[in-house]
Amino acid sequence: MEFGFAPIQSHANFDAMRAQATLAETLGFHTLWAHEHHSQQMMYPDPLMALAALAPVTRTIGLGTNMLLLPIHHPVRVAQEAAMLDVLSNGRLRLGVANGYSERDMRAFGMLGKHRGNQLEEGLSLIRRLWQGERVTLRGEGFDLQDFELFPLPVQRPNPPLYVGGHAKVAIDRAARLGDKYLISTTQKFDEVVALVRAYHEALASHGRAPRKPALNRIVCVVANAAGKKAAEAFYARALLALYDAWGHESVTGLGKSERELRALCDDHFIIGEPGECIDQIRRYEAIGIGHIACLMNFGGPDLELVDRSMRLLGEQVMPGV
Numbered sequence: 001m002e003f004g005f006a007p008i009q010s011h012a013n014f015d016a017m018r019a020q021a022t023l024a025e026t027l028g029f030h031t032l033w034a035h036e037h038h039s040q041q042m043m044y045p046d047p048l049m050a051l052a053a054l055a056p057v058t059r060t061i062g063l064g065t066n067m068l069l070l071p072i073h074h075p076v077r078v079a080q081e082a083a084m085l086d087v088l089s090n091g092r093l094r095l096g097v098a099n100g101y102s103e104r105d106m107r108a109f110g111m112l113g114k115h116r117g118n119q120l121e122e123g124l125s126l127i128r129r130l131w132q133g134e135r136v137t138l139r140g141e142g143f144d145l146q147d148f149e150l151f152p153l154p155v156q157r158p159n160p161p162l163y164v165g166g167h168a169k170v171a172i173d174r175a176a177r178l179g180d181k182y183l184i185s186t187t188q189k190f191d192e193v194v195a196l197v198r199a200y201h202e203a204l205a206s207h208g209r210a211p212r213k214p215a216l217n218r219i220v221c222v223v224a225n226a227a228g229k230k231a232a233e234a235f236y237a238r239a240l241l242a243l244y245d246a247w248g249h250e251s252v253t254g255l256g257k258s259e260r261e262l263r264a265l266c267d268d269h270f271i272i273g274e275p276g277e278c279i280d281q282i283r284r285y286e287a288i289g290i291g292h293i294a295c296l297m298n299f300g301g302p303d304l305e306l307v308d309r310s311m312r313l314l315g316e317q318v319m320p321g322v
Contacts (some may be wrong), residue, residue, distance in 0.1 A: 001322050002106065002284050004215070004294035005311070006029035006066065007054070008304070009044040015051055015077035016304055021054045024061060027315025031062035031094060033294050035070050039104035048081050055089040064094030064293060066183065067165045068218065071099060071116040072077040072109040075123035076143055083154045091155035096163035096183050099171070102247040115141075117170060121296050124178045126163065131159035144222065163215065167196060167251065172236070186217035186296060187244055187251035189259075190284075197289045213291025220271045220295035221306070222278050222313035232306075234236035237265045239300025271295075275317035282322045 007020040021032050032054055034047035037092045044050050046066040055063060063085065070078065071122040078095075078270075086093035099107050099116045122140050129136055130150040138145045154160050164179035167188060168174065175182040182200045187227055193216060219240065235261055241260060244252035258264060266272060271293070285293065295314065297307045 001282060001290075002030040002215075002292040003028075003314070004033050004062075004064065004066075004292060005029045006033045006035065006294060006296050008296060008298040008307070009034060009050060010041060010298075011299060015023075017050070018054065018057045019296075020307065020311070021061070022057055023311055025058045027266070027311060027314070028060060028319060029295075030292065031057070031262050031294070031299070033064050033066035033096075033125055035066055037102065038108050038245070039102055046232070048293070051093075052085055052088065055085065055092070058089075058092075061092065062087055062094050062161065063092045064109060065096045066125060066163070067096045067098035069100035069105065070097040070110050070123045071119040072106070073123075074142060075126045075140075076126070076130070076145070076148075077129040078123065079150055082160070082282060083150060083152060086154035086156055086160050087152050091157065091160075093154065093160040093293045094181075095127070095160055096165060098165035101249055102242060104248075117174070121174060121178060124174075128159055128293075131182065134197055169199070170198065171178075172199050173203045176209060177207050178198060181212060181292075182214040183249070183276050183294070184214055184216045184290075185249075185318075186219055186240075186269060186299075191268075192251075194288050201289070203298075213289055215292035215294060216285060216290045217294045217296055218271050218285075219269060219299050220278070220293070220297055220310070220314065221302075222275055222310045222318055223273065224309070224313070225274065229273050229277075232302075233262060233266050233270065235302060236270055236272065236300060240265060243300060275313055275321070277315070278318050279321045282318070286322065 005024040007017045027167045034050040035043045036047050037043035039044050051063040080097045082095050136145045161180040163181045163183045164175035165183045219236050
């Protein structure tokens with residue numbers, strides 16, 4: 001099992017983000033993940049820029065977007081900037097892309113139409129072609145390329161890994177056809193994750209592609225005792241409902257009353273507990289085919305000392321046990 005970590009992306013100065021990133025690398029995390037939102041103060045708006053700030057303070061850990069909202073960006077610009085980040089980091093980029101779901105995020109860029117899926121597919125295909133060094137002649141939404149060649153090319157050959165998100169059937173098929181990996185949202189309940197993993201493998205098989213393990217976002221907090229667990233569960237449950245309700249994610253806004261109860265949220269969305277409990281919870285996801293857990297320890301803005309303790313417990317007592 002691989003473990004990723006999303007450093008804090010909501011403070012006006014970047015010292016805490018850098019400190020968490022260097023600690024994550026020291027503890028053996030696989031990837032640093034940066035997110036994209038534009039409608040609240042919980043996320044920096046530019047994940048590639050955030051990762052560029054982390055590249056010089058780290059050496060080996062991967063640098064990934066989770067997720068870059070590709071339809072609101074120019075695909076050629078994304079190909080260029082992401083390739084630059086791969087070069088600057090000596091081949092550590094993981095580019096994760098998705099349609100976006102927040103109406104406020106999309107409205108700010110005039111992107112509320114259903115054609116976002118087509119733009120995402122067009123952009124994904126173009127980025128891969130450019131990264132692989134192809135000279136491209138192509139006219140699309142907002143671009144007209146005539147024998148266009150990307151410079152510089154990414155370090156990773158044939159291209160850095162492309163992660164694709166989404167939970168609709170068309171999104172899963174898109175991940176199987178056009179992506180290298182599939183990344184599942186923390187908004188999906190456990191049983192839904194099981195179904196999504198199954199659907200992804202079926203889609204891979206239908207396109208003649210080899211099986212591969214999806215990545216999964218999860219709110220994670222490793223604590224020292226039962227009192228810490230109780231406090232963490234209450235904090236993250238409030239944060240999950242408040243933020244995703246505000247962002248308008250249908251997987252959370254559509255939860256029924258019983259699904260919004262604390263115990264249901266903890267069972268379906270979180271990995272929270274003492275080290276042994278977290279090992280058991282992680283093994284549950286490993287058993288259904290998850291290969292990477294992106295740990296959202298900063299979700300909702302918890303105390304930084306709590307996150308530091310959680311990171312250390314995960315790296316020192318949990319990761320060696322799974």
